[in-house]
Amino acid sequence: MPVTLYAHTAGNGFQAVAVSSTDATGNYAFSQAPVNSTYYQVRGGRRSSAVLFEGVKDLLTASASATTVQAGQPVTFSGTVSPDKTGHVIYLQRQNASGGDFHSVAVASVGPGSAYAITKRVYASGTFRVLIPGGPENEGAARPGVAITVTPVPASAVTPPAG
Structure with missing residues (x-):
């Protein structure tokens, strides 16, 4: 039949x-x-x-420009989303100090070609991830966290010269 x-x-x-x-x-x-x-x-x-x-999840790629930086230096998280999500909101999130939930620390829009870049100055070590929320077409996605290690700024960089 x-x-x-x-x-x-x-x-x-x-x-x-x-x-x-x-x-x-x-x-x-x-x-x-x-x-x-x-x-x-x-x-x-x-x-x-x-x-x-x-249910179909968005395919999200993400990479960090560095995983070790001096305090206050920027880190750029970039990647793509598929299917095309040009114009959609995307979040950079940081994991709570207890290692539990994540909270948003920066927001951006997905650009042309469904690519994005979010730059954030980092002052303390932590784990960051990128999240694109779901909607009526797809279920959204989050990348696994990326650990960013922050080193102190050398004293010579912040101490004025004697004299």
Whole structure:
């Protein structure tokens, strides 16, 4: 018996996306690789399956310009987001001193080509991560934390010359 796979994403109704046939025991299979979070339903022979939600997370890359800096020096966190999130908000977060939750310390917008760069002056060692929140199309993503080690500024750099 023929069965049809229907799919819908945020802001769209169900649309047929694939057709298959059941085997002798009524089993069928479909292979999909959605870019956005999608709801699926199979229909055939005046019957419908339950609706299945397939959540898709954004793909987020991130790197830090340095992992060891002197106190007060800037560190730039940069990368890309896929699918394209040009214009979306993105956060730089720092882990609490207890090693638990993260809190936002800087915010930026994803730029052209879905690239971003967030620069933050760092005064104390800590763990930082980049987060893009989810929305109706995707579930968002956070990169694992990056430890930034801060070394003291040499006394010679802050002590005025004698005289």
